[in-house]
Amino acid sequence: MNHFDTILIANRGEIAVRVIKTAKQMGYETVAVFSEADREALHVSLADKAIGIGESDVEKSYLNIDKIIAAALKTNAQAIHPGYGFLSESAEFAQRCEEANLVFIGPDSKAMAIMGNKTVARHKMLEANVPLVPGYDGPSQDNPTLQKEANRVGYPLMVKAAAGGGGRGIRIVKDPQHLITELEAARAEALSSFGSDELLLEKYIEKARHIEIQVFADQLGNTVYLGERDCSMQRRHQKVIEEAPAPNMDATLRKKMGDAAVKAAEAVNYIGAGTVEFLLCVDQSFYFLEMNTRLQVEHPVTELITGLDLVEWQLSVAAGEPLALQQDEIELKGHAIEVRLYAEDCECDFMPQTGRIRQWKMPVATGIRVDNGIVNEQIISPYYDSMLAKIIAYGATRELAIRRLTRALKDTVLLGLPSNKTFLLGLLQDHTFMNAEATTRYIEEQYLPAQQKQAAQGPGDSMWAIAAILLSRMPGTTGWRSTGTLSWPVRLKYQQQQRDVTVFQDGSAYRVEYSDDEIQNILILAESDGELLLQINGICCKLNVALDERHTVYIDNRSQVAMFEKLSFSEKQNQDTLGANLIAPMSGKIAEVKVIKGDTVNKGDVLVVLESMKMYQELMAQQEGLVTGVYIKPNQQVEVNMPLIDIVTSEQANDE
Numbered sequence: 001m002n003h004f005d006t007i008l009i010a011n012r013g014e015i016a017v018r019v020i021k022t023a024k025q026m027g028y029e030t031v032a033v034f035s036e037a038d039r040e041a042l043h044v045s046l047a048d049k050a051i052g053i054g055e056s057d058v059e060k061s062y063l064n065i066d067k068i069i070a071a072a073l074k075t076n077a078q079a080i081h082p083g084y085g086f087l088s089e090s091a092e093f094a095q096r097c098e099e100a101n102l103v104f105i106g107p108d109s110k111a112m113a114i115m116g117n118k119t120v121a122r123h124k125m126l127e128a129n130v131p132l133v134p135g136y137d138g139p140s141q142d143n144p145t146l147q148k149e150a151n152r153v154g155y156p157l158m159v160k161a162a163a164g165g166g167g168r169g170i171r172i173v174k175d176p177q178h179l180i181t182e183l184e185a186a187r188a189e190a191l192s193s194f195g196s197d198e199l200l201l202e203k204y205i206e207k208a209r210h211i212e213i214q215v216f217a218d219q220l221g222n223t224v225y226l227g228e229r230d231c232s233m234q235r236r237h238q239k240v241i242e243e244a245p246a247p248n249m250d251a252t253l254r255k256k257m258g259d260a261a262v263k264a265a266e267a268v269n270y271i272g273a274g275t276v277e278f279l280l281c282v283d284q285s286f287y288f289l290e291m292n293t294r295l296q297v298e299h300p301v302t303e304l305i306t307g308l309d310l311v312e313w314q315l316s317v318a319a320g321e322p323l324a325l326q327q328d329e330i331e332l333k334g335h336a337i338e339v340r341l342y343a344e345d346c347e348c349d350f351m352p353q354t355g356r357i358r359q360w361k362m363p364v365a366t367g368i369r370v371d372n373g374i375v376n377e378q379i380i381s382p383y384y385d386s387m388l389a390k391i392i393a394y395g396a397t398r399e400l401a402i403r404r405l406t407r408a409l410k411d412t413v414l415l416g417l418p419s420n421k422t423f424l425l426g427l428l429q430d431h432t433f434m435n436a437e438a439t440t441r442y443i444e445e446q447y448l449p450a451q452q453k454q455a456a457q458g459p460g461d462s463m464w465a466i467a468a469i470l471l472s473r474m475p476g477t478t479g480w481r482s483t484g485t486l487s488w489p490v491r492l493k494y495q496q497q498q499r500d501v502t503v504f505q506d507g508s509a510y511r512v513e514y515s516d517d518e519i520q521n522i523l524i525l526a527e528s529d530g531e532l533l534l535q536i537n538g539i540c541c542k543l544n545v546a547l548d549e550r551h552t553v554y555i556d557n558r559s560q561v562a563m564f565e566k567l568s569f570s571e572k573q574n575q576d577t578l579g580a581n582l583i584a585p586m587s588g589k590i591a592e593v594k595v596i597k598g599d600t601v602n603k604g605d606v607l608v609v610l611e612s613m614k615m616y617q618e619l620m621a622q623q624e625g626l627v628t629g630v631y632i633k634p635n636q637q638v639e640v641n642m643p644l645i646d647i648v649t650s651e652q653a654n655d656e
């Protein structure tokens with residue numbers, strides 16, 4: 001029973017890579033699945049076999065149960081590891097695996113069905129005596145009932161999609177006036193994202209920390225907890241930094257929360273790896289949030305402090321073996337912290353970014369682990385999650401782990417598209433984080449507003465100078481001789497800033513002069529593989545750089561990553577040739593078109609909803625005007641800069 005020797009990994013990216021590594025170490029044969037966009041992905045090359053499962057769109061590949069089951073049968077895999085995301089929490093998928101005689105590496109479909117619905121899970125937890133956030137989880141869903149229940153629960157409160165996950169479908173309602181609008185919006189979002197408009201209400205717990213317990217259960221009735229993780233550093237209810245153990249956690253509270261988590265798991269006859277999420281209040285009371293019935297993104301921090309391999313445990317449990325350790329044999333040692341490296345533009349509302357990876361270098365150092373699924377020159381497509389890698393540090397103390405992680409992040413090079421590296425570095429050096437005082441709302445309510453108040457810290461003069469040197473050396477630029485040295489004028493742009501500089505070159509020595517009389521002296525000492533060894537105004541340092549065809553250079557000076565563009569001298573900054581017309585800010589799929597030709601729109605009206613990397617982005621009218629052209633339809637795939645909607649402003653109309 002439960003015999004398998006070949007495992008199909010029904011996922012992609014870093015988690016597929018992670019699972020393949022352990023499966024191989026345990027002697028299993030591995031099968032990767034891939035969509036068209038992932039043909040050359042890292043997980044594909046690491047597996048023993050790989051099989052295409054269709055188009056890039058998730059519905060046609062990674063979320064397509066029929067195709068995945070067929071792929072397993074065709075490659076003679078007898079077990080499927082679902083990873084996280086995608087089908088990992090689909091009770092239907094687990095059941096279909098059971099029916100096809102494939103071992104689903106996870107809990108059984110019944111446990112998943114209960115925990116997959118926040119309302120049903122709450123009912124079960126109530127029975128099991130696990131503390132719940134006060135709220136409403138009844139069957140009546142009409143506005144008057146919800147309004148009445150909201151008054152009973154009290155404000156502020158949270159509206160959640162019962163079937164929700166990944167931080168989506170969650171809304172905070174501060175006062176009664178906003179309830180109905182928020183309910184309507186939550187219903188619509190829940191229906192389109194999760195296929196069910198069922199909602200629940202929860203009291204909004206202020207100043208709480210997100211503490212989750214890793215549980216594990218075998219098929220013989222043993223359930224243990226492997227300590228906790230603190231994931232309070234969040235943005236949009238999504239984790240950014242995670243650590244284990246939770247700072248300031250004492251043994252008594254750990255045991256209390258651990259026992260509650262085990263009770264939660266036992267209540268649904270849980271098998272395998274699971275996470276019970278709690279909110280922990282200042283007075284040390286805690287409340288059940290949800291149970292994630294899979295391996296979690298942040299599982300590495302638990303692995304580092306327990307010395308265990310959780311994927312190994314998952315495979316052993318699936319094979320019918322008992323847990324390797326009993327509760328009193330599980331020891332937590334040291335401290336581990338993980339950051340999630342995303343392709344996103346932190347200067348632009350953290351919009352996920354697509355593009356080609358021009359340079360990817362992982363840190364290598366004592367106490368550092370990197371889980372990633374990317375390779376150089378890979379194209380990051382709009383179809384999937386924008387999380388590219390996780391950098392994880394371990395140390396005997398929290399301070400050591402933070403220091404190592406900060407350094408490792410500086411050593412991490414990801415060039416070619418914007419990433420959140422600089423943002424993460426800022427967080428790691430933030431006092432509230434260092435003092436372990438952050439609650440779940442800290443980043444959004446305090447950290448980001450404080451950042452915005454500070455004068456925007458653009459790249460320093462030396463970064464501009466290096467950009468000028470690199471861009472002036474590009475083919476097509478001609479220098480001219482004047483008194484023995486070469487010199488070039490260069491016009492550079494960084495975000496909204498523009499600078500004109502002159503680059504003087506004498507062999508490997510450069511002098512960059514700015515129009516405001518500032519001068520930088522730079523000597524290029526060595527150059528290889530995108531790494532420059534420089535002497536800047538007398539100090540030697542290393543930099544990583546990547547040029548991209550479009551007269552763009554990415555520079556990483558370890559602490560800061562900046563992208564500069566070279567403008568031609570005839571180009572003016574912010575030239576708005578497109579007027580009020582709407583173009584696609586990134587590649588993605590049109591989720592909704594809210595206007596038709598002939599409509600008049602006001603500034604701020606939502607014209608189009610674009611879905612990209614699992615995010616819904618509302619594209620708004622920048623000016624008021626008349627819609628004169630609509631070039632897109634729902635479900636259509638669009639490329640960056642593609643014209644979507646034409647709008648004629650009243651000024652433009654008057655001009656004609």
Ligand code: ADP
Nearest residue numbers: 084085086165166167239296297298384385387
């Ligand atoms: P966690 O609490 O572990 O972050 P989430 O429910 O937020 O759990 O989702 C798990 C992870 O899976 C997230 O990091 C999310 O970005 C990722 N994920 C979810 N859905 C997908 C998907 N369709 N493709 C790729 N990654 C996904």
Ligand code: ADP
Nearest residue numbers: 164165166167168202203204205210237289440
């Ligand atoms: P998801 O399934 O999307 O992960 P969760 O219920 O786990 O949804 O909540 C995600 C995050 O939202 C939590 O980590 C926490 O920061 C916040 N949150 C959820 N419920 C509450 C609540 N009742 N009060 C305060 N914050 C909450």
Ligand code: MG
Nearest residue numbers: 166277289290
């Ligand atoms: Mg959650």
